Amino acid sequence: MLKSYTFNLIIFIVLIIQIDIFTKISASRQELTWTDNTAFGCNFTFNDTFKKIESIEKDKCKSNCIQTYGCSHFVWNKNKNGTCILKKNDISQDNLVISNDLTSMCGIVEGNPLVNDVHTLKHVYINDEGACLLPAESYAIKYPIALGNRETLDYLKFRPQLCGHVLEIDCGLGKFDAVIMNSNFGGGLELYESLWEAAVPKRNKKMNEARCNVTLSKKNPFTSTDYKCYHGTDQTDNVYFRSLGLFNTRGKVVVAAQMNGRNGTLTENGYFTFYNFGTEEDLVTFYFEFGGSYSVYLKDCPGNSKKQQWS
Structure with missing residues (x-):
């Protein structure tokens, strides 16, 4: 009986701590002033750094992110005469937390370099x-x-x-x-x-x-909003050869594809080819340039017997 009481007490304490942390994080976000996709005294919850620039002024950090392909958000702090940390991957204001360094600055960049x-x-x-x-x-x-x-x-x-x-x-x-x-x-x-x-x-x-x-651009080419996988040909049941591509990814560039532990070969038309295996119940995973992936069953990738005509 005592063991059961102790276990329930531990669960209750853990829940209280989780609620307290969530409340503090939510309050922290509300305290941050967000102007022109920039805030001060903040940081991001994810550690997805791909470039650091030292000895740089605060007001130049955002422009460096804007001019750097793949930079989606940034953080500036006062370390080493000013450090600009360029970060990658999808992010939102929900990932903001208050920093101990009240002079720090963070922001989100929505587009790619011009x-x-x-x-x-x-x-x-x-x-x-x-x-x-x-x-x-x-x-x-x-x-x-x-x-x-x-x-x-x-x-x-x-x-x-x-x-x-x-x-x-x-x-x-x-x-x-x-x-x-x-x-x-x-x-x-x-x-x-x-x-x-x-x-x-x-x-x-x-x-x-x-x-x-x-x-x-980060716009989709299709009217639908979902990722769309296509076979590069009309051969959707060929277990010896597959040609697969992923489209409508909101600007995320696919750089690799894998199926059953094997890497696909990128062809000149943007599709990945796989040889000697592949049933409709197999999963193909597409990998994005700056992190993240998307998996889909081959049966959900329609054939591409008719190509789009342009003029």
């Missing part, structure tokens, strides 16, 4: 599937774009992992969203006719070239 003054031409082909061979879907983004690999594109230089992602461009007539569905090796950006006509000023159309600012 790449300025990219040489841009008009794409001359129409009704094109493009190198990415994207699935025929209900697209929220109507404009297509071909992405080159010039050094001036910086982190946006074409790589198969960017197939199906959304770029936000501004060529002088405001911001437009476009789906990466083709490559343009040796060049900058190539706008398909529909986007060229909408986004490029008349003076640039006469010169047949433009200069555009561009960033990797």
Whole structure:
């Protein structure tokens, strides 16, 4: 009887402690003043640092995060004449806690770095599937774009992992969203006719070239909000060969895929190939560039017999 009483007392004390901690954390968040995605005297609950900059002023920490691909949030503290800690992965204000260092600053960056003054031409082909061979879907983004690999594109230089992602461009007539569905090796950006006509000023159309600012958007290309896995072909029951891709990831770039302990091979169209195994009850796991993963059964990855046509 005494043992039962003691055990229940321990459980009760643990619950009280947990409630107290949660209450303090909640109160701490309420005490923080959040302005322009920045607060003072705070820190984040996750240790997901990927870069530190020392001897830096407080007001330069946020701009460093904005200019660094993969940085989603940051913390500045007074250590070592000012240390800026750049962090990665999804985060929200719910992950904020009060810091013992009341001079510290933390913040969240919502977008990716802007790449300025990219040489841009008009794409001359129409009704094109493009190198990415994207699935025929209900697209929220109507404009297509071909992405080159010039050094001036910086982190946006074409790589198969960017197939199906959304770029936000501004060529002088405001911001437009476009789906990466083709490559343009040796060049900058190539706008398909529909986007060229909408986004490029008349003076640039006469010169047949433009200069555009561009960033990797976190918008989904499809009208749905869920991640969407597709086979790269219509072979969804071939146990000897699988071609698989993950789309609609809200800007998260997939860099690897694994099934039954084996790594897939990335192909030029952004799909991962697996050989000699794979039933519909197997799970494929896709890994994102800055951490995190998503798993899905092969039976939930439809075939891609019909490719999206772009013009």
